[in-house]
Amino acid sequence: MRFMETPDTPENAAENAAATAEDHPGRSTADHSGEPGAEATGIAAQDWDTAAADPQYRAAVVDLLGALAYGELAAFERLAEDAKLAPTLEEKAELAKMASAEFHHFERLRDRLAAVGEQPTEAMEPFAAALDGFHRQTAPSDWLEGLVKAYVGDSIASDFYREVAVRLDADTRGLVLQVLDDTGHASFAVEKVRAAIEADPRVGGRLALWARRLMGEALSQAQRVVADRDALSTMLVGGMADGFDLAEVGRMFSRITEAHTKRMAALGLAA
Amino acid sequence: MRFMETPDTPENAAENAAATAEDHPGRSTADHSGEPGAEATGIAAQDWDTAAADPQYRAAVVDLLGALAYGELAAFERLAEDAKLAPTLEEKAELAKMASAEFHHFERLRDRLAAVGEQPTEAMEPFAAALDGFHRQTAPSDWLEGLVKAYVGDSIASDFYREVAVRLDADTRGLVLQVLDDTGHASFAVEKVRAAIEADPRVGGRLALWARRLMGEALSQAQRVVADRDALSTMLVGGMADGFDLAEVGRMFSRITEAHTKRMAALGLAA
Numbered sequence: 337m338r339f340m341e342t343p344d345t346p347e348n349a350a351e352n353a354a355a356t357a358e359d360h361p362g363r364s365t366a367d368h369s370g371e372p373g374a375e376a377t378g379i380a381a382q383d384w385d386t387a388a389a390d391p392q393y394r395a396a397v398v399d400l401l402g403a404l405a406y407g408e409l410a411a412f413e414r415l416a417e418d419a420k421l422a423p424t425l426e427e428k429a430e431l432a433k434m435a436s437a438e439f440h441h442f443e444r445l446r447d448r449l450a451a452v453g454e455q456p457t458e459a460m461e462p463f464a465a466a467l468d469g470f471h472r473q474t475a476p477s478d479w480l481e482g483l484v485k486a487y488v489g490d491s492i493a494s495d496f497y498r499e500v501a502v503r504l505d506a507d508t509r510g511l512v513l514q515v516l517d518d519t520g521h522a523s524f525a526v527e528k529v530r531a532a533i534e535a536d537p538r539v540g541g542r543l544a545l546w547a548r549r550l551m552g553e554a555l556s557q558a559q560r561v562v563a564d565r566d567a568l569s570t571m572l573v574g575g576m577a578d579g580f581d582l583a584e585v586g587r588m589f590s591r592i593t594e595a596h597t598k599r600m601a602a603l604g605l606a607a
Numbered sequence: 608m609r610f611m612e613t614p615d616t617p618e619n620a621a622e623n624a625a626a627t628a629e630d631h632p633g634r635s636t637a638d639h640s641g642e643p644g645a646e647a648t649g650i651a652a653q654d655w656d657t658a659a660a661d662p663q664y665r666a667a668v669v670d671l672l673g674a675l676a677y678g679e680l681a682a683f684e685r686l687a688e689d690a691k692l693a694p695t696l697e698e699k700a701e702l703a704k705m706a707s708a709e710f711h712h713f714e715r716l717r718d719r720l721a722a723v724g725e726q727p728t729e730a731m732e733p734f735a736a737a738l739d740g741f742h743r744q745t746a747p748s749d750w751l752e753g754l755v756k757a758y759v760g761d762s763i764a765s766d767f768y769r770e771v772a773v774r775l776d777a778d779t780r781g782l783v784l785q786v787l788d789d790t791g792h793a794s795f796a797v798e799k800v801r802a803a804i805e806a807d808p809r810v811g812g813r814l815a816l817w818a819r820r821l822m823g824e825a826l827s828q829a830q831r832v833v834a835d836r837d838a839l840s841t842m843l844v845g846g847m848a849d850g851f852d853l854a855e856v857g858r859m860f861s862r863i864t865e866a867h868t869k870r871m872a873a874l875g876l877a878a
Contacts, residue, residue: 406696409696409699409700409703412687412703412707413687413690413691413703416683416684416687416688416706417687417688419684420684424728425677425680425727425728425731425732426727426728428680429680429713429714429717432680432683432684432710432713433710433714435687435706435707435710436683436706436707436710436711439703439704439706439707440707442700442703443700443704446700456696456697457695457696457697460696461696
């Protein structure tokens with residue numbers, strides 16, 4: 337399968353994204369060989385038309401775009417809902433702004449699906465149960481939980497987009513990086529949460545548990561998707577000549593979890 | 608008061624907006640003298656700095672921008688909420704798109720308040736009770752009610768923006784017309800509602816009552832605002848040399864109601 341010729345796993349893509357990423361002076365720079373821009377090989381060097389000639393690669397990208405599109409639409413819905421918890425109109429507007437940004441991401445992903453001849457709804461539907469399940473299990477009970485969720489969700493999404501970008505053909509990667517460029521609207525949440533913890537340190541303990549629960553639920557739903565969508569999962573881990581490598585999926589989740597843990601610690605939420 | 612030198616009432620601004628607007632060949636074209644572009648006089652010929660030197664005009668415009676900003680933010684919230692009722696992802700995306708557009712309108716209005724040195728939240732707060740009350744009283748119980756509400760709300764808002772635009776200084780009018788230009792995203796709702804009535808004519812009777820209730824509740828809340836906000840109300844009706852003219856407010860509401868009734872009839876919702 338052609339799409340297995342993807343570059344090396346970007347071991348520290350997610351770590352680099354963490355606010356608290358430490359330097360690893362002893363680590364070989366060979367780890368970075370998989371990053372696009374340096375020296376694109378395999379799928380990364382191909383355009384969509386060439387790469388999509390492989391039906392399994394095509395199916396994997398359609399799955400990916402469908403999952404991301406549904407994720408963005410669901411994020412729009414939940415952020416709009418959680419904005420109701422805001423204590424002031426300014427703060428409501430901040431979360432509403434994030435919601436609106438997610439909607440525009442959804443539009444781009446949906447339009448891309450249509451442009452490659454896919455029915456967007458059909459591509460999105462396989463991921464509805466997992467994403468709806470995540471949001472149902474993690475409905476914030478107050479504004480601070482909503483803020484932490486907005487920040488955690490935005491950060492995990494960024495890490496995931498960054499992880500997956502290096503697996504993609506040049507055209508799909510361009511779209512994913514465009515959407516990624518427009519994330520990060522949740523930084524306002526960091527200050528608010530920090531201020532709330534300073535005002536009442538007990539808040540920190542409660543929110544630390546909440547952040548852990550968010551990550552746990554995200555991983556649980558992600559495992560569900562991995563189990564169901566073989567082509568997508570194989571692509572996500574860079575493909576394996578001898579078939580799907582569950583351990584590599586685990587390592588990708590570990591990198592994202594590690595980055596999450598560092599971000600939470602930086603926020604004063606080390607539980 | 609300088610802001611009373613506004614042009615004549617645009618008798619048929621709202622009527623022209625109605626999908627079913629009939630021609631009135633016998634009507635004098637003098638009615639159109641108040642429309643901007645033709646021959647701007649009074650406030651319409653002034654820029655913001657000149658017009659805002661009159662503290663009562665300034666207060667009225669701040670009220671107006673605050674009311675519109677809160678209205679757009681509330682519309683964002685409700686449309687995002689009502690999008691949950693959508694039977695398909697495509698339809699959900701249509702309502703979410705409207706919600707996102709309303710949010711961008713809110714941003715423009717809020718930024719304008721800030722640009723003229725006002726605290727947006729303070730300007731918006733006096734209108735929260737009326738607008739929240741409207742939405743609380745008119746929460747759709749199903750998708751078709753949500754569609755009718757989206758269409759009715761969008762149309763009434765357009766009529767109101769058009770009515771008010773001719774009362775404004777050139778700078779504020781420019782902003783209001785920009786926002787107005789970006790409305791009309793609800794046309795998709797018209798087809799859906801029409802198709803539902805064709806499929807089951809009894810639906811028409813129920814939705815006709817619903818549309819009447821929406822308009823009734825909107826008028827009821829608008830009366831509340833009129834009673835509370837004297838400067839705004841006086842400006843809305845073009846100002847009266849001898850004080851506030853309640854009858855003229857009534858005529859403006861009548862024009863908007865008439866346009867609404869015609870639109871509903873065109874939609875097959877004549878109850």
